[in-house]
Structure formats: structure tokens, C-alpha cells
Amino acid sequence: MTDLIGTKEPEAVTPSGVAASGARQVWRRLRARKSALVAAAVLGLLVLLALGAPLLAALEGQDVNAYHDTLVDSARGGVPSGSFGGVSADHWLGVEPGTGRDLFVRLLYGARVSLMVAVGATLVQVLVAVVVGLAAALGNRFVDSFLSRITEVMIALPLLVFAIALTAVVPTDFPRPLLLVVVIGLIAWGGLARVVRAQALSLKKLDYVSAARLAGGSTWRVARRELLPGIAAPVITYAVYLLPSNIVLEASMSFLGVGVKPPTPSWGQMLSSATTWFRADPTYVVLPALLLFVTTLAFTVLGDAVRVALDPRVASRLRVGRAKARKAAAPAGGEAA
């Protein structure tokens, strides 16, 4: 059988990353990339805004769920009065069409939901994947093949389909953000578990792990003390990629109406209602779309940077590839131009 899905995984996850270089070196490599710095700054700002949402709401003097009938033009079907979706000194980013709720505050609280669900789900995913991956690597043949089959199925299932289907059987009074954390967390861990297993298997063959075993360390101790530090680099790399994909999953589910329930604000939900408003009130579309896009992009850029920083071989390979190409392409390049 050929390994198909393996080609989807991030390149080269090896122990050399963290162990050989140390956190300081990783940090230096990360800092050297301007795009990574910008991405980190954007995300830092977003986290601050999300954390400070109640404070900022108080500063603006608005409430998340307060309706303002007077601010929308009922004669025109509920389009906000005033320019740019009803921007004013009281409502910094305008108001929601139809209801007149304050957009600025709703976007901030939406960021809270987005980040909370994404971070929570990522933690669950990492936990499940590390446990399953390590157990598969350290267990006997049957444990390994059983866990590997389950992992394969989890990878094969279309995430969104299963996540949405699961929400159908959960009682409606269950807190939705928590439900999303659990559902996303328990479904989308297959890829990471596979990485952990592969990494742990290759580490297991190394002398220092054998030494620890021979010295009488229990399986649990070996896993915790010898293997866990070794798998940290690929796990961190993968987790940074999981964050944006979780954010998009949450937004998608809320967009489809099976995620966060109103009146809790969410970017996906706003975009869903924006599909009926985009002609009359384009501002309402642009704001959540832009926020979601920038957040996902920043996480992805950061993920790329973290991958390179944790595994210097990726960077050097890219560099070599470029230099070689430049040399090789020099005559051909002139021809093309």
C-alpha cells in the first residue's frame, strides 16, 4: 500500500529541530523573518482586542445585544441609516442591518468566540493526538494497528460533515462554544496523531531511549521524559497550523447555522446573514470577512515561520533550491525575458 495521505503532511519532522538548537536559536530564527513578526503582531493585537472586549465596549458605551431600531431605515428594509453602514461617534464601525446592534462590539465578541473555540479545540486535538500517537508507537502490535486504523478513519472522514452531523445529537441546552471545542477537538486529530506516532517510532530506535529503558524506566516514564521533548517540535508546528483551520471550521459551522447560536456573536454567523445584505449594506460583509481573512492568513504565515524556525533543514533546502535554480536558470531566464 502506498502512503498517500503522508504527502499531505508538513515536510520533514525530525528530532533535530528543537533538541539540537535550543529555544533561543529558534527564537532568533523566528525573529529574523519580517513576515512572521508582522503576523505575530497582528495576532497579538487581535488577542488583546478580544481580551479587552468588555472594556472596549464600555469605552464605546455600547452593549453586544442591544437593539437600536432608530438607527436602521425600516423603509428600506432595515439598512443602517448614514454612510458606511451607519458609522458614527457612538457606533465606531456602524451597526448591524435589520437589528441596529453595534458592529464594533459584536466583532470583538466574535473574535473572543473564534479564538476561544480555536485554542480550546487545538488543545483537545494535541492532547488526543499525543496520547493516541504515543500509545500506538509504544504499544504492542495489536494496539498499534488498532489505533492506526482509527487514526486513518479519522483522517479520511470529511471533518465538516462529521462535525455538523455530531451537533445533531447533542441536547440544545449544551453550551455551544464548549460543544464546538469538543466536537472539533475530538474529530480533527488524525493527522497530528500520525505525525506523533511516526516521530515517536523513530525516536524509539535511538540509543538514548534504549538506555533509558535498560536503566529500568517504565514505559510511562520513557514516554514522558525521553519521547515527549523529542516530539515537541513537530507537535508545535502542527498545532500552529491547526489553529487557523479550527478558526475556519468554527466560522464554517456558524455560517451553516450549526455552530454558535444567536445572540452570541460569531464571524461566521455575521457572514451568513451578510449573504442577504451584501447589495444593500456592503460594509457589513467586508468587516467580518476581513477579520477572518487576516486572522487565518496571520496564523498560516506564522505557522510557516515556526516550521522553518523549528526545522532549519527546511530553510536551508529552500535556499539551496533557489540558488541552484538561479544558477541553472540564468541562461534560460534571459531567453524567456
Added chain:
Amino acid sequence: MSLYFLRRALGAVLVLLAISVVIYATFYVAPGDPAKLACGPRCNPEQLRQVREQLSLDDPVYLQYWHFLQGVFVGHDYSTGTGVMHCDAPCFGLSYQNDQQVTELIAQRLPATLSLAAGAMALTLLLGIGTGLLSVVRRGGVVERALTWLTLAGIATPVFISGLALLMVFCAYLEWLPFPSYVALTDDPEQWAWNMLLPWVALALLESSKYARMTRSSMLETLAEDHVRTFRAYGVSERAIVGRHALRGAVAPVIAMAAVDFGSMVGGTMLTETMFGLPGVGQLLVHSVQTVDLPVVVAIVMVIGAAVVIANIIGDVLYAAADRRVALR
């Protein structure tokens, strides 16, 4: 080769059985009472009892599951009170909403979903492999940097954002295209294509970014191989190497991934379908989840699971066909 297929088919059946057990357990056994859901909000105890009987909910769980499997493989008879209704295999039961056969419901929705997935996949491969190769040929230059950022942006744009943007630009402002409404291919191929154009593009923008990245890294890997160095030593131009000699090996894993993705695309189109109002399977799933129509949900998840498993096998075979170094074992 035939032994290989036999083994894979057997494996696929086992995986599907496992999935069906998990899904059945999750949806019918765990929480809630299917009878109440099937019976609807206004339901007296007498009706509830009838429904329980009809769905054989008082049987032990393994027997219920057995009947479910029986329905899928040989069909199932339902007593409707006045007579017997036969549900042909593959039978996934009746919808709680309107007592229609689930298989029929899904069959009605499949053309739209397949139209979307097939067209989007074709466009994805064209765009993805094209930009991936271009960024390799022009690596180290402005073109590569631009493409790198473009693909990053593509990955960060969910379908409901790119879809909204496309609708706003092409339907609302420029008015070049009509607001998409599904026309069956068999009714009017030209209208079908025009109406599917925006959904295809929206889905392909996202997916092709993934393929561009993969084509690029796969091609760079291939270019580092010995036989390519030999070509260079013989003075073969970079373009001929990328475009002809390395292409096969580099694109093989991409094509294989496309086959696998096509399986999940059939299930992953619900965002695009909802966005553009296409009457596909994804839209049906979302609707069924909102109305807690369990038989439909279970059937769709099963069908999609089957599509993915089969696509995986096809992907492996394609991979081996494109890259002869890979042996099917």
C-alpha cells in the same frame, strides 16, 4: 494486481463497517429518543408507541443495527399501518420529516453535488498545478514571491468569503453573470455551465492553493534527484526539465491527492452549496441536522464515507500508474 484489489476492497468494506457501527451508535443509541424525533412535536403516547414499533426501537441494539445493515444490502419492508411499503436496497430508512425514502432524497441531490465537485476539481488541478509549476520555473524572482503570497491568501480564504466576494463583484456590481441558480446538465448544458461558474471558481480558489503548494514542493524534490542532474549535465534546458522530464514524477502524488480529495469534496461542498443555493447533498445534510432528521444524516455520512474510502483506493492506483517506481502491494 487483482490480489491487491481484493485486499483493498476487503479492507474498504471493513473500514466502512467500522464507520457504520460508530455512526449508528452515535446517532441512534446515545442520547435522545429517535421515536420522539420521528413522531414530531405534536405526538400523543399512542402514536409514539406505533412509531416505536414501526422503527423496532424496543429490539436489542445489535438487532436494530442488524436490521439497518439488512436494509442497506437487501432492502427493508415497512408497515405503514394500512399496508406494507417496500424500500429497495440500498435502503437507509425513511426521512422523519416527510416519510420519503432517504435513498431517493439523496439521489435527487447528487447531480448538483457531483457537478460542483467535478467542475471545481478540474479547475483546481488546472490552476493549482499551473501556478505550482510556474513558481518553480520562476523561482527566486518576483513571480515566485507573488505566487507564494497569493497561495497563502488563497488558503486563508474560506469559500464563504471568496464566494461572497465573487457574488458582489460579478453579479451585483458588474452584472456580468446571473445570480447562480441550479440548472440540470441534462436540461440545458450551457445554462448549467454559466450557473456553475462562480461556485466552481470559489471552491477552486481555495483548493488550488493547496495544490500549488504541493506541486511546488513535490517538483523541487524531484529536481533534486540524480536523473535530473544528469539531464542538466547533458545541457537540457530548465524549462524542458520541469515541463517534460520531471513532470511525471512530480505530479504523480498531486494527482493521487486529487483522487482522494474528490471523495472528500463530494462531502465538503456544503459550504459552497449553501453559499450559492445549490440543491446538493451538502445542503440536504445541513438541513437534516437542523431538523434532527437522523436517518438522512446517517445515510449521508455513510455515503460520503464510502466515497472517501473508494477515492482512496483510486488514488493509490493512479499514483502507481503515474510513478512506476511505486509498486502496489
